[in-house]
Amino acid sequence: MKTGQLLPPPLCYIGQVVPELKSNEVLLLLKDIWSYMRVNVPVPTSFVQDPVSKKFIRNSDFQKVDSIFTERLRLTALNNVETLGFLYQKLFPMSATANT
DSSP states (O other), X not given: OTTTTOSOTTGGGHHHHGGGSOHHHHHHHHHHHHHHXXXXXXXXXXEEEOTTTOOEEEOXXXXXXXXXXXXXXHHHHHHTHHXXXXXXXXXXXXHXXXXX
16 A cells, blocks of 8 residues: 555555554554544555656655644554564654654
8 A cells, every 4th residue: 555655654564563553452543543544545646757767656746745644653662662662763754744
């Protein structure tokens, strides 16, 4: 889903988080992804063609994810800081958290 630009960061990194979680935590994160996908259906107008590479990429709004879809991931990462602490900066860069 990351390659197809269907999930933005930090949701696209769920695959790196899942092996370290309990099944109930995985279920809740998958529900958040499902909720995101229902609200943000990828339509052709969401993509623009890069003039250099000629590849289609998501527009800039794609990087802005409502915290309603990422808050549980953030709390899960904090609750599992001993195993997921190294990924926290990748999931929630300082520039992104400073604006919220």
